[in-house]
Amino acid sequence: MNIASDDTDPGAEATLGEDVFKQLLAFVLSNELPADSRVNINRIAKQLDVSPTPIREALTRLEVAGLVTKTHLKGFRTTSVLSEKELADLFVLRLLLEPTSAALAAEHATPAELNALTAELNSYTDAPETGDAQTMARFSEHDGRLHLLIAQASGNLAIQRALEQTHFHLHAFRLSYEKAAGDPTLLEHVAVVEAITAREPEAAAAAMRAHLAASRERLLPRARALEAPSQPR
Numbered sequence: 001m002n003i004a005s006d007d008t009d010p011g012a013e014a015t016l017g018e019d020v021f022k023q024l025l026a027f028v029l030s031n032e033l034p035a036d037s038r039v040n041i042n043r044i045a046k047q048l049d050v051s052p053t054p055i056r057e058a059l060t061r062l063e064v065a066g067l068v069t070k071t072h073l074k075g076f077r078t079t080s081v082l083s084e085k086e087l088a089d090l091f092v093l094r095l096l097l098e099p100t101s102a103a104l105a106a107e108h109a110t111p112a113e114l115n116a117l118t119a120e121l122n123s124y125t126d127a128p129e130t131g132d133a134q135t136m137a138r139f140s141e142h143d144g145r146l147h148l149l150i151a152q153a154s155g156n157l158a159i160q161r162a163l164e165q166t167h168f169h170l171h172a173f174r175l176s177y178e179k180a181a182g183d184p185t186l187l188e189h190v191a192v193v194e195a196i197t198a199r200e201p202e203a204a205a206a207a208m209r210a211h212l213a214a215s216r217e218r219l220l221p222r223a224r225a226l227e228a229p230s231q232p233r
């Protein structure tokens with residue numbers, strides 16, 4: 001497993017902390033740190049050639065996102081991947097929040113927010129091939145950021161917070177990623193952003209609903225397969 005990074009900046013503590021966090025996040029998303037297992041802080045520190053302190057800090061951030069838990073005396077463990085039921089429940093919540101979020105964004109987004117949304121959309125024109133951990137983590141962040149930008153543009157802080165708290169994109173990407181699922185995702189995002197930019201609330205809500213329904217169909221079978229007793233992984 002090649003995890004050494006040459007682009008860390010040893011002079012800047014904040015940059016180091018951010019780099020270590022991104023590495024750890026990538027490990028969890030790519031299953032290099034397998035689900036439901038103990039995290040060996042010293043081993044990771046050695047692998048990344050850093051002290052245990054930034055590793056602990058990164059783990060605390062991952063704990064907020066629900067990707068690791070801290071157990072008394074036993075240190076950190078990665079959490080299980082979402083069950084089919086947990087995933088289905090999250091989609092019910094997103095289908096309540098996000099079509100409205102998109103409709104409100106179509107009504108209320110400022111020109112600056114529309115620009116930010118378009119820039120985020122254009123940052124990916126093609127889904128990455130099934131790639132290394134960092135590639136997957138970046139694509140996951142793109143998906144999460146796009147949905148969050150829409151929620152911000154909605155002007156409804158309650159929707160924004162509720163959505164943020166789910167950390168949905170992180171959990172979704174742990175279920176495995178395929179380019180075959182990434183490409184339609186991007187096309188669906190285009191439809192949502194175009195309707196928002198065109199200031200068409202109903203079309204924006206419909207496009208978001210279609211995106212979430214399609215995403216649910218792509219992800220639920222994977223959660224089901226991972227849950228099956230004889231999971232072929």
Ligand SMILES: [Zn+2]
Binds near residue numbers: 147185189211
């Ligand atoms: Zn999306």
